[in-house]
Amino acid sequence: MKKLAFGIDIGGINTAFGLVDEKGELFGESVISTRAYPNYQDYPRYVADLCEAMKLLVAAVNFDFELIGIGVGAPNANFYKGTIETPANLWKFTAEDKDQNANLRMFNFAEDIKSHFPNVPVYVTNDANAATIGEMVYGNAKGMKDFIMVTLGTGVGSGFVSNGEMIYGHDGFAGEFGHVIVERGGRECGCGRKGCLEAYASAIGIKRTAFELMATMNDKSPLRDISFNDMDSAILYQHALKGDPIAKEAFRLTGMRLGYALADAVTITSPEAIFIFGGLAKAGDLILDPIKWYMEENMLFAFKNKVKVLPSGLQNKNAAILGASALVWQNM
């Protein structure tokens, strides 16, 4: 009988899920709103409604198959414990919970899903790790034992693979490459510290760089008519393609910071390749070229011209669902 795995991607706005075979082919997908369940008290109903929707999807598949597992990618998820821990944008405490200890915002997600799907193994990890495993199982990292995945979205996520295994670390939270310091005492990061890579190389980071450049450069640019809140990385990309000097410089500086940080990461794990994934990666060579150039320029001699920088093989696919489902195939 055909075997399928569920992949569930929990985002702040929506939760997307689908049934995927071992080759990465998607057999049906669906979505429920995450935002419709904003508070702590809504969480049990969220789980029940999600599982209900998953069962509808199972029923809609018009051939017999075996459901061999459920993989989940979520922010702040812990692979070892199957938990989602104090997720910034999910299931918030409200005023009436104020006496609650914020540290208790721990959701036993794997266990809660299992109660609706008895006898089906459930694997949970953070979204960047899920994307990494997706790259390994279905994408361009197939057969590679040592690589780094960098996801450039609203934040900067990452997954490190060594000896063919995901580096989860002692506590399941390894791979926070977005929070290595690239400018000590630099820009404020959402994590409460200063100078993290994420504050420079995320979709928001490149926008911050563009606004810094509007202050330091004199070039005329239509970007100067756009407010900070109306600006996004897609606009910067469009203008960079048209030759806008501020937008082009913003991409160069973003790639430079990534290149610096990656040269350091390479000295630690010595990967065969680095995959770049996510919104900013859609800019292609505009971002890949400076990453490569500054990484090589700053690379320890032993690693020079050895490490490939490549776009993700899942870039234009439903990568989040695929990545989550890959967790199942990888742990079988």
Place this chain on the structure above:
Amino acid sequence: MKKLAFGIDIGGINTAFGLVDEKGELFGESVISTRAYPNYQDYPRYVADLCEAMKLLVAAVNFDFELIGIGVGAPNANFYKGTIETPANLWKFTAEDKDQNANLRMFNFAEDIKSHFPNVPVYVTNDANAATIGEMVYGNAKGMKDFIMVTLGTGVGSGFVSNGEMIYGHDGFAGEFGHVIVERGGRECGCGRKGCLEAYASAIGIKRTAFELMATMNDKSPLRDISFNDMDSAILYQHALKGDPIAKEAFRLTGMRLGYALADAVTITSPEAIFIFGGLAKAGDLILDPIKWYMEENMLFAFKNKVKVLPSGLQNKNAAILGASALVWQNM
């Protein structure tokens, strides 16, 4: 029958070796000069003489045992290939070899040793990795699956262990933590780049810091009577213990740079503990305290107060031989 493994530590001056059991007990050790074989042409004689001396040591053991393997720790050694590649201080090319391509300075050490010890497996890795495996097999990292070892000697070496396995990386050269950049455009490093951790946190790095401090501070200090070439980290340690402000500040700054760099490394591999080993580690809390303080101060919230910083469990033992022999037990 009792099983013993050879551990061989190849240094620029001497090559020390010994027979070690699975508990880390040493049954005889010996040494030959490395420096007596300085050139490329001397290498075959070096191998022959080393193996001859090893066989004498085997013969001197007064009980029957099985030699189950030979582990080697050497600079620029490659675990996957069993090679020692362009080692800066070993077997140099001389004037008459100038036409030789420097890239060809590749020594098939494992193979060459095997020709003298047929049917005995030989494992080769760099000295810092050997120390790391020694810590895992005999030392304070016993039972740990995720840890970082930092060796503070003439240079700064490291070994990263994740999922219970050494991170060798794609090419066998991973773990060059001494060459992450801690001050972009900073001090010249032996590797040809600028600002590497090694230029600040090695035994020579702390001496460089002390000399920088003699320029920036006005405090009187007996250190001002010592030339750069006569200074070493042991002298700095003695004066720091006596309260010398320059020596104390040099230790603080050295720990600070290590703490910064380790906070970044923790975000990548999330270790249970970090072990500090080598000459500078003998300074104990003088170096460990600032490492811990600056690491915690700069740590991403998710990792705060979770990662132990500990002295190596092999600090006062024959760590280099033990580490090399541990390679055998770990690969059995």
